[in-house]
Structures are given as C-alpha cells and as structure tokens.
Amino acid sequence: MNDNDCLFCKIVAGEIPSKRVRETQRVLAFRDINPKTPTHVLVIPKDHYADVADLVHADPELAAETLAVAAAVADDEGVTGSGWRLLANSGPDAGQEVFHMHLHVFGGKPLGPMISA
Template sequence: METDCLFCRIVAGEIPATIVRETERTLAFRDIYPKAPTHVLVIPKEHYGDVAVLAESDPGLAGEVLATAGAVAEAEGLLGDGFRLMFNTGVNGGQEVFHVHAHVLGGAPLGPMIAR
C-alpha cells in the first residue's frame, strides 16, 4: 500500500467509500464529486500509478478492472442507453489521483468527449 495514496487508503478501509462492487482484486465505489447521475470509480486493489503502467505490468488485472467496470455498468442499468468508460492518465490527461482508476459515467447524455 502507498501510505499517501487516497485509493490505497480506501482499499485498506482507512477512508470510507460507498462500495458498489468488489472482487478479490478490484474495488468499485461511488465518486464523491459525481460528474454524471451515475459516476463510479473502478480500481485495482494493488497500487499502479496509471493505466499504462497497469497494462504493461499486469494485463490480466487490467482485464479484471474492465470486467468489473462492465459489471458495474450492467448493475447500474447503463447498458441500454450507454455509458462512458474513461481513464485519465497523467497531468495533461486530467489525472488527479495517481492510482489507476476507471470512471464509469452514465445515466444522462454526456456530451462531447472533450470540451474546449
């Protein structure tokens, strides 16, 4: 565990979160500052800084993160109208917490991919 990592502390139970799905190696919880009616974060329990590092280091776990995200979308009723799955990577990509996480967003039209 990275002791200064917010998401590692959530995995350790030190910081509360509203858990919506958990597997042996992944955790999904509601974003505390949602950007859509449904906004769930999906993380690996093990610390990886971003999705590129995760994909290179443990492709199987990367697949598990995607599978958990798909299960969350289904459980949240997002499959019919669609949803967005997004990984922000690095400062220019808008990453704020440097523990890889997927955003599952839906429940309303989300607009363009990038607003200028």
C-alpha cells in the same frame, strides 16, 4: 503493493470510507464523492499502479479484470441500454488527479461530446 500516502490505497485498506458497489478479490468499485453524472463510479485495482500503462505492463490480467468490473458496474447501474462512458485519465496532461490507476464509469444522462473544443 500499495502507497501509504495514496487516497485510493487508503480506501482499499478501509482507512477512508467509501460507498462500495462491487468488489472482487483484486478490484474495487465505489461511488465518486463528487459525481458528475447520476452514475459516477470509480473502478480501481486494489494494488497500487500509478496509471493505465503501469497496470497494463505489470499485470495485463488485472487490467482486463478491472475493465470487466467496470462493464459489470454499468450493467448493475442500468446504463448499458442507454449508453455509458468509461474514462481513464493517465498523467497530468490528461487531468489525472489521483495517481492510482482508476476508471470512471459515467452514465444516467446524455453525456455529449467526449472532448470540448
């Protein structure tokens, strides 16, 4: 399933180029085009799910695989020893901009507090 107007669905389909760093049959990881840290990789299910809750309710196994790919990306990027952050914005109040569930893998420098006051 996909959404024809979804940016990430277009990346999965190859209609928009991306710098892919890891891929399974059901999950894709690629570099963010506007990285916030030295390591900034997006991890998405290839099928379209609007947010975390949508994915978890519809396909818990795919949610687990998406999380496992994120951990593998952190290992591939060499940030597991120094530390890395996994972020999923879910919904407009959380700052979600692309409504295709995605995880951000951040690392490569000290990240500071999770939320600023």
